[in-house]
Amino acid sequence: MSEHGVRIQLDRVTKQYPRQPEPAVDNVSLDIPAGELVVFVGPSGCGKTTTMKMINRLIEPTSGEITIGGENVLALEPNELRTRIGYVIQQIGLFPHMTVRDNIAVVPRLLGWDKARITRRVDELLELVGLDPSAFRDRLPKQLSGGQQQRVGVARALAADPPVMLMDEPFGATDPITRDKLQNEFLRLQKELRKTIIFVTHDFDEAVKLGDRIAVLAEQSHVAQYDTPGRILAAPANDYVEGFVGSAAAIKQLGLMHVGMLTGLAELSATSGLPTVRSRENARDALDIMLRAGTSHVVVLDEQGDPRGVIGFEDIAGLLREEVSRVGQDA
Amino acid sequence: MSVKTLDTAYQVTPSRWSRRNLTVPIGLIAAVAVLWLWVSSLNLDSIEARVLNAEAVRRAVVDHILLAVSATLLVVAIAVPLGIMLTRRWAKPLVPVVMALANIGQAVPALGLLVLLALWFGIGFKIALIALVVTAVLPVLRNTVVGIQQVDQSLVEAARGMGMRASRILRLVELPLAVPVMLAGLRTTIVIAVGVATVATFVNAGGLGDIIVAGIKLQRTPVLITGGVLTAVIALGLDWLGGLAERLLRPKGV
Ligand SMILES: Nc1ncnc2c1ncn2[C@@H]1O[C@H](COP(=O)(O)OP(=O)(O)O)[C@@H](O)[C@H]1O
Ligand SMILES: [Mg+2]
Numbered sequence: 353m354s355e356h357g358v359r360i361q362l363d364r365v366t367k368q369y370p371r372q373p374e375p376a377v378d379n380v381s382l383d384i385p386a387g388e389l390v391v392f393v394g395p396s397g398c399g400k401t402t403t404m405k406m407i408n409r410l411i412e413p414t415s416g417e418i419t420i421g422g423e424n425v426l427a428l429e430p431n432e433l434r435t436r437i438g439y440v441i442q443q444i445g446l447f448p449h450m451t452v453r454d455n456i457a458v459v460p461r462l463l464g465w466d467k468a469r470i471t472r473r474v475d476e477l478l479e480l481v482g483l484d485p486s487a488f489r490d491r492l493p494k495q496l497s498g499g500q501q502q503r504v505g506v507a508r509a510l511a512a513d514p515p516v517m518l519m520d521e522p523f524g525a526t527d528p529i530t531r532d533k534l535q536n537e538f539l540r541l542q543k544e545l546r547k548t549i550i551f552v553t554h555d556f557d558e559a560v561k562l563g564d565r566i567a568v569l570a571e572q573s574h575v576a577q578y579d580t581p582g583r584i585l586a587a588p589a590n591d592y593v594e595g596f597v598g599s600a601a602a603i604k605q606l607g608l609m610h611v612g613m614l615t616g617l618a619e620l621s622a623t624s625g626l627p628t629v630r631s632r633e634n635a636r637d638a639l640d641i642m643l644r645a646g647t648s649h650v651v652v653l654d655e656q657g658d659p660r661g662v663i664g665f666e667d668i669a670g671l672l673r674e675e676v677s678r679v680g681q682d683a
Numbered sequence: 684m685s686v687k688t689l690d691t692a693y694q695v696t697p698s699r700w701s702r703r704n705l706t707v708p709i710g711l712i713a714a715v716a717v718l719w720l721w722v723s724s725l726n727l728d729s730i731e732a733r734v735l736n737a738e739a740v741r742r743a744v745v746d747h748i749l750l751a752v753s754a755t756l757l758v759v760a761i762a763v764p765l766g767i768m769l770t771r772r773w774a775k776p777l778v779p780v781v782m783a784l785a786n787i788g789q790a791v792p793a794l795g796l797l798v799l800l801a802l803w804f805g806i807g808f809k810i811a812l813i814a815l816v817v818t819a820v821l822p823v824l825r826n827t828v829v830g831i832q833q834v835d836q837s838l839v840e841a842a843r844g845m846g847m848r849a850s851r852i853l854r855l856v857e858l859p860l861a862v863p864v865m866l867a868g869l870r871t872t873i874v875i876a877v878g879v880a881t882v883a884t885f886v887n888a889g890g891l892g893d894i895i896v897a898g899i900k901l902q903r904t905p906v907l908i909t910g911g912v913l914t915a916v917i918a919l920g921l922d923w924l925g926g927l928a929e930r931l932l933r934p935k936g937v
Binding site for chain 2: 408431434435437450458
């Protein structure tokens with residue numbers, strides 16, 4: 353029903369702004385597999401936005417080649433190219449004088465869809481991002497909370513079912529609780545849609561949480577490391593990446609491991625009084641629950657809420673050791 | 684939170700019509716009525732009676748409105764496209780030049796301009812119109828430029844990022860969002876045009892200037908007051924219409 357992502361390749365891409373001593377993006381090559389969510393993470397001013405905007409040609413590269421699904425973007429008509437790339441920015445950019453419906457309908461109208469099809473699509477997208485169509489369709493942006501606006505922003509970017517999405521710090525301006533919620537919903541959505549997404553952030557924890565892969569960028573968009581979150585946490589390529597990972601790398605790694613991954617759960621005995629954790633939650637949550645309850649063990653519940661077993665500190669430490677050695681072998 | 688509470692929390696629908704909107708026109712009608720009663724109660728001498736006869740006053744009022752409204756329409760026809768053009772990227776270097784010219788147009792005394800134009804091109808309605816347009820063009824021009832420039836650039840970027848062409852962005856995003864500022868400029872232009880139209884009398888183009896000037900020259904206070912009050916009533920009345928347009932045309936949600 354919806355179109356899955358396609359591969360994006362950047363080949364020795366450089367952007368030199370006029371009257372600047374150095375290129376903002378210098379000779380960057382990246383291969384972004386179809387259907388993956390790749391996060392560009394790096395300090396402010398390192399060239400993340402410039403790199404991203406060259407993909408939909410809001411900024412023209414000075415040199416190098418960019419292909420989407422094998423097609424050279426520089427050979428395409430820019431506006432036509434952009435209707436096939438979803439674009440979400442931090443400021444959201446909903447048009448304040450248009451209803452939610454009209455905002456979402458921008459690209460479908462550009463593509464000449466008929467009214468009935470647009471209506472169906474708008475409602476479908478609102479459902480998809482968790483907003484009741486009958487309640488929200490005719491609202492103006494100012495009648496929405498920040499989180500709701502950002503959802504509409506995502507719906508608008510998805511309107512014509514583009515295979516590729518570019519998202520520039522989309523959740524950067526929201527409060528931590530809303531951001532967490534938006535991130536979770538977004539992950540659920542992406543699991544279903546499998547678009548190729550480039551997601552820019554300066555927040556490494558966000559990168560770890562969302563990314564299938566992370567490109568840690570240094571000055572001029574130089575790729576310091578391009579790998580899965582697990583491998584970046586377990587084996588940072590250099591001091592720069594290590595600095596970015598920050599402290600508590602092991603704890604962050606636990607955030608990537610599901611409790612359900614634990615094999616050989618201890619027998620259920622004397623579980624009364626122990627706290628519980630759901631199997632789809634991560635090892636970091638399990639650890640947190642134990643620390644807060646002041647116990648050394650926690651009961652794992654399956655999806656139905658039935659106890660499956662008990663895990664303790666040693667199991668979690670063992671899991672982490674295994675993961676580190678596994679990543680070490682791969683690398 | 685239920686949808687209902689959300690609705691009340693975010694509902695911001697400014698009422699577009701209220702009884703207050705009618706205060707101005709009622710006041711203006713009352714002012715004209717008082718003026719009429721006062722003038723009728725006076726024992727007008729033959730000179731006053733000649734200037735203030737109903738037909739002459741009606742003509743002056745109609746001419747005046749015609750002059751001011753034509754000038755305003757011409758200003759819109761010139762300044763809106765010109766202002767839009769000046770906001771295009773390629774026209775950046777032209778902005779200071781055109782703005783300086785428009786500023787000069789507003790600063791130059793209308794009467795002096797009128798005399799110069801009369802010396803070169805003769806007299807009449809068209810000459811008065813040109814002088815009016817030159818004097819009153821700045822507010823619409825400036826507010827068109829500013830109105831478009833003040834549109835949040837992230838909206839323009841979002842529009843470009845979705846594949847909208849410049850012309851479509853202008854029509855669907857920039858202009859609708861610039862409308863309130865542009866209309867504010869229009870109101871200023873109208874008021875200037877009505878005021879300056881009083882000097883049209885010096886190039887024989889009629890209007891309430893005929894009555895005001897006659898009042899001054901003949902030293903007849905009732906004549907002077909009639910001309911002055913009617914000019915003010917027209918200015919305030921057209922400004923009220925402009926305000927009405929501002930309320931009705933302001934895009935929802937802004
Ligand atoms: N239009 C521009 N003209 C000149 N320099 C620019 C322009 N846009 C960005 N830059 C510069 O390029 C560098 C990278 O900017 P940007 O891509 O926005 O970084 P990031 O998104 O990582 O914060 C910065 O040093 C910035 O000042
Ligand atoms: Mg940026």
